[in-house]
Amino acid sequence: MSHVESPIRQKWVTNTDTYTKVTEDICRPIEAKPNLAWLAATAFSALVLAFGAAMVGWTIWEGIGTWGLNKTVGWAFDITNFVFWVGIGHAGTLISAVLLLFRQPWRNSINRASEAMTIFAVVCAGMFPIIHMGRPWLGLWFLPFPNTRGSLWVNFNSPLLWDVFAISTYFSVSAAFWFLGMVPDFATIRDRLKMKGRNIASWIYGLIAFGWNGSARAWSRYEIISLILAGLCTPLVLSVHTIVSMDFATSVIPGWHTTIFPPYFVAGAIFSGFGMVQTLMIVTRKVYRIEDYITLDHMESIAKIVTATGSIVGLAYMTEFFIAWYSASLWERYIFANRMFGPFGWSYWIMFSCNVICPQLFWFRKIRRNMVATFIISIFVNIGMWFERFVIIITSLHRDFLPSSWTSYIPTFVEIGILIGSFGLFFTLFFLFAKYLPVVNMFEVKTLVRHPQQPEHLKESAEEPVIAS
């Protein structure tokens, strides 16, 4: 493949005509001293994280009684947050794996950061099943290991156990894929720091660069296993949210017991994840001045995916309602009427307007290319998708089969604190990533530089080339 392309083709990297400029631009934040804004932002999110950790500590010390759960609503904020965070993670894998298989070059500059987002989101998600047990030190019982409890094995028929396998596989495979993608970039940073005489920092990056030297043999194998991993991650990401949806769909609770859940959850997950990608990318490209790599065209492509998946989600909402009515099941019909017009109707309408109506604004090119508008819409998408899980879980539970046990649910500040804390965890990890690791995949972006020019420092040095005598 030639590295010179017709000028009328779409340019995914602008104002860049040397490969070294890519390295320089992406390495700048890593080489620079941490600035005040970064320190302040990281300190603030660490503070929020500490608050969340205190709330988690209180939950574990005092027990699940500190939450607003009751006999009817036995599952609320924790599972909402869990599904929300797992969903956020899905966009990263979609960008890094599915778009790689589809040969979409625009993924090259956003895949690193969105995969980081995936991993941090799954870390946040993984926290909730553990703390919601109340006795997290027994979390080991999730795993099938020979034990002294009368050979008590885990229930392999339960979607909750499938979740254990799905989430842990998803986390470890995504993390490995992410790390593998960074190895060549670590080597770049290692050599760059070496040239600048920063030997200790160079040694640290060298440790994790695994001795990468960019040999053609290595690249050849590397490209193949990237494709293999993309091929493995694609069904994996679909399976993860399918299994998450089965936590609900395999039950007999009206409002949960629907066959549409797996595709609906997967579409919703990608939708919410892309919403978060928009939020993060708009800030990252501005703060790091990498608008040449994450261009308005990238943001437009993301917006289009948000509209597409948002419309799928909207269709799923309406299909659910139609089927609830069409099933002629009294309970189904009631629960869906209650979902819209019952005591939690407000949350339904927040969900519907944020997820279905809001992203339709992206039909307008002006809005797609306006970063302020996009940022606001992306925040609404995040809010809407959190409420989607809240709606599904709470409205289906709070009025159960026995009217005498109907009740309401109000979260306590401990639960809200844990939710806020999980955002603290997410952003702390993301800020650390943005400072110490390359936020854009340098080697993949270099393949998108068209019409490369000979840089000044690589002009012929000697008149007579030095040759062996």
Added chain:
Amino acid sequence: MKKTFLLGKFWNPDDVMTALGKLRDQGVQAYDVYSPFPIHNIEPLLDIKRTRLSVACFIYGCIGALTGFTLMSLLYGAVWPMNIGGKPAIPVPSFAPVTFEMTILFAAHGVIITFFIVQQYFPGKKAELMDIRQTDDVFVIAIDQDRISGVDQTQSISNVFTANGAFEVTEKTFE
């Protein structure tokens, strides 16, 4: 072991491809090419065979699937059989998700670990660099000095390098 390489350094991947093709016409086989990013279709010019990592990956996946399914079947079928409403002791459909996840888990980690092993890359390995900038913006064609017959051939290879846009032709020895 002491090894010396004749290096042609380029700033443009397209020049590397042209130079490699010219060298092949002269019957010179390059030792390796070092580049900051993968150069597509370079494999035939360097006689790199398609890696068998995909076969390895398939085998790991099979091992993962077998492990998952066998584990569950043994536990539910032999170690602690349960009769739940007369349903089979080994319910194959509900074993599908865990079997699938184990397949992916083994295949993905297996192939990554195998890649690092065959490549002999490990944490903290000292990289053997032909040029410190080869991970940034320099493309290097390395030719094993032992396979060059004499000064004349060295000269002709250097000429190919410079004629095709090399900004530097040099030598490097590894102890």
